[in-house]
Amino acid sequence: MISTLIYRSRLGPSFEPSKLEELVCVSQSRNAALKISGILLFDGTHFLQVLEGPLESVNRLYDKINQDPRHDSVVELMRDYAPKRHFENLGMTLFDLRSDSPRTVLRSVIVAGALKFNLASDGRVYKFIKSFIRGSWRDQNLPQSEPASWCFVPDRSLVRASPGPLFVDQPCQFAIQPIVEPLRGQISSFEALIRSPGGGSPQDYFASIPAERIHEADLLSKEWAFALAKKIGIGSHKLSINLLPMSLVNIPGAVDILLDQITRNGLVPEQVIVEVTEDEVISGYDEFTTAIMQLRSAGIGLAIDDFGAGFAGLSLLTKFQPGELKIDRSIITDIHLHGPKQAILNAIVKCCAGLEISVVAEGVEKVEEWCWLEAAGIKHFQGYLFARPALNGVPAISWPVKVRR
Incomplete structure (x- = not known):
């Protein structure tokens, strides 16, 4: 059984986006050791991450993520279970919306998720990813005071x-x-x-x-x-x-x-x-x-x-x-x-x-x-x-x- 967790967070004031590649490299080896796969999307201000792996490993990693000062406003969007992974490669793959168009990023995500377990367009994981890439999730999130x-x-x-x-x-x-x-x-x-x-x-x-x-x-x-x-x-x-x-x-x-x-x-x-x-x-x-x-x-x-x-x-x-x-x-x-x-x-x-x-x-x-x-x-x-x-x-x-x- 594979546990799937999706969360969204906001770039913290103490983290410089230029260090994102370095962060991903460290996370890739850490996640692979935990047998966790998934993707990370970044639009310049917010992250969306899909984590997949053994339930205990995903929960342990998510606890650490919540304590990470490099981002804030962490919101858990979905917890689910599946017979197989949506993203096969262990570690973490970054998709940066600042450098590619939404259509290009969406196509790349679909390719990344189509190796063994098709990222079906009617699946919830795909819908969360598409909403983030297109920015439509913002319509449901009104500005709030700090x-x-x-x-x-x-x-x-x-x-x-x-x-x-x-x-x-x-x-x-x-x-x-x-x-x-x-x-x-x-x-x-x-x-x-x-x-x-x-x-x-x-x-x-x-x-x-x-x-x-x-x-x-x-x-x-x-x-x-x-x-x-x-x-x-x-x-x-x-x-x-x-x-x-x-x-x-x-x-x-x-x-x-x-x-x-x-x-x-x-x-x-x-x-x-x-x-x-x-x-x-x-x-x-x-x-x-x-x-x-x-x-x-x-x-x-x-x-x-x-x-x-x-x-x-x-x-x-x-x-x-x-x-x-x-x-x-x-x-x-x-x-x-x-x-x-x-x-x-x-x-x-x-x-x-x-x-x-x-x-x-x-x-x-x-x-x-x-x-x-x-x-x-x-x-x-x-x-x-x-x-x-x-x-x-x-x-x-x-x-x-x-x-x-």
């Missing part, structure tokens, strides 16, 4: 916190985390995240409840989220709450219970967003659809949470077209390094733009992730980069500030 050009300044003006539960006999607690528009310096909404009585994880809380009472406990717990919002005074800000889909199906009068909780704690339905999670399979779609209609008729907003990680996915998006879509952190994490994630996110953003649905990136922890996502068109963010959840209160928010040089 992570080093930003610093993050904490704003503690909204901080409100309590050292423990706010109410007597409180069966659970909630932590508040803001959803922000960083470049505008605005809070989009607050999310109330359920915690165990001792401040532990949602898993800790639900693990303590009998299975047959999960949905009842899920629904009734929202009373404490609304009470916390009233206690700390969220003003006119919106409050997002998570709800298992089957809580709306299995609990009679679920929407009326929610509305009563909202009113009793001094909020209005238009302030509340119900985030439907994808943590469970939805049965009883007719009942679920009726509950969603009731929520919307009452003025409560709807969001799909953890999109891309659960059971429903596109089915929920197609049927209910929420006002907000929250992309799961499994897609967001290290998106600046991962081409498949980037392609998926670009498709989500384009789809939601056509449906007028706001997109929220969840779990953003790195400046590099935020810079890439902002360039992709996302404006709403949630994650440790901006604010960690605060138990029984509102945390400090770190806002991006451009570094003056």
Whole structure:
């Protein structure tokens, strides 16, 4: 079995292109010793490299490539497996787009890949190579700001916190985390995240409840989220709450219970967003659809949470077209390094733009992730980069500030 890896990177400021031939000579012998074959394309600013060989050898080499200071912005585009190599010659063959026309380079690549394993025009390897040679890949990569050009300044003006539960006999607690528009310096909404009585994880809380009472406990717990919002005074800000889909199906009068909780704690339905999670399979779609209609008729907003990680996915998006879509952190994490994630996110953003649905990136922890996502068109963010959840209160928010040089 042959492992194939394709990545793209950008020429680093410390590397002189005139030394490229020397680099290739060293890499040829190194790769050959690892039984790795492939090609390297260079267009003057960016590289595209195809690596083929034993899986362990390819992974070990790619780890070293990621640490090489002679290039940056390394993005993994494809990992695949094949019975034979696309490029037979061990080592590395350079194709320099600065000295030859795209058509000439493409023809040379095809010849190099046609010895034993034909580089078929309908294959993914060929398509990545052709896109790079013709420059069409740039259309999908919008200019983004450099992570080093930003610093993050904490704003503690909204901080409100309590050292423990706010109410007597409180069966659970909630932590508040803001959803922000960083470049505008605005809070989009607050999310109330359920915690165990001792401040532990949602898993800790639900693990303590009998299975047959999960949905009842899920629904009734929202009373404490609304009470916390009233206690700390969220003003006119919106409050997002998570709800298992089957809580709306299995609990009679679920929407009326929610509305009563909202009113009793001094909020209005238009302030509340119900985030439907994808943590469970939805049965009883007719009942679920009726509950969603009731929520919307009452003025409560709807969001799909953890999109891309659960059971429903596109089915929920197609049927209910929420006002907000929250992309799961499994897609967001290290998106600046991962081409498949980037392609998926670009498709989500384009789809939601056509449906007028706001997109929220969840779990953003790195400046590099935020810079890439902002360039992709996302404006709403949630994650440790901006604010960690605060138990029984509102945390400090770190806002991006451009570094003056």
